[in-house]
Amino acid sequence: MVYYSPVTLDRTFAALADPTRRALLARLSESEAVSVSDLAKPFAMSLPAIMKHLDVLKDAGLVTREKSGRVVSCRLNAEPMHEANEWLNRYQRFWSDGLDRLEAFLEEDSWTPPSSQASRQASPSSADSAPRPKRSSRPGPTRKK
Template sequence: MMHSPPPDLDRVFAALSDPTRRALIERLDAEEELSVSELAAPLAMSLPAVMKHLDVLEKAGLIARQKVGRRVGCRLTAGPMEDAMGWLARYQRFWTESLDRLAAALETKG
């Protein structure tokens, strides 16, 4: 029986599948906000394009935005990424155990 990730994880994995969104995530910190302009500065794309990427990240729960006056600050929210890591950890254990069994089988034959 195939187990699929919960819908929230689908959003997280979809959001992280894009290299621009991963670059935005890498620049963010959970404790210090960066403005949208600061996040957009190193990217070779328009501010509206960056905003669309930020929308996807926010819908996935990976970032939080806060508007104060004219400034929109963004910060990382790590919870959804931790959930994704927990889901992936099951498969890491599977592959580790499988490779350990393979190594043991090869050692007994050699």
Template sequence: MAQLEARENVSVSELARPFPMSLPAIMKHLDVLSDAGLVTRRKTGRTVICQLATAPMEQAMHWLNHYQRFWSERLDRLAAFVEEDSCPPKPNSPPSQALPSNVVSMPRRKRSTTPGRTPKKS
């Protein structure tokens, strides 16, 4: 994609040249990018020319920026809430004691067989 961004129209063989991959492997990668709408291809004679399609990336960046602003605002509000000293401890108050638990432990259920191999029946 960086090569396609740098140059407008690039042949598949030019795209494949710097990579230690077979041409069919490059074609599979281009198929995925093409299916995602990120690359357009056109054939001129025996040469397949690829071009970067920017619209899907622009849509993705718009969506990501929207949620980046959304979460930044929420996290800023959370940070402000945590940082404000809305409930300072009362002076000279004894530290709070934990209350005893009222949970009752239940006995474990017994297993129906002993662990180990099960003998075969004759």
């Protein structure tokens, strides 16, 4: 049995839980290294806010930073996501087996829906029924002034 570090998995899933951080990772996956200012351009938030997101990604081990002069570049490190994916795959087998059993059950069922014409016909009891008379209700309470 494979054991996973709960701290690593917790940090990975916490980092991936935020849509901004997922978008940052997606941008990093498209290039080898991207400067922080280039990463921040498409987002409607301040550079310090982007830096906080990058700190969370760095703490989870998903991003590495390198400073060259005044430029800080970020790189994607996908290893923690690989570990999280392996953890999720254990549960994928569970869901796949359950969905396969459901599919087999549904294929065994020989029930067919009624034709559209049959569903349009009124039930036999509705022809004999008379419409109910409208009931009047007593007046409600009045507001005190």
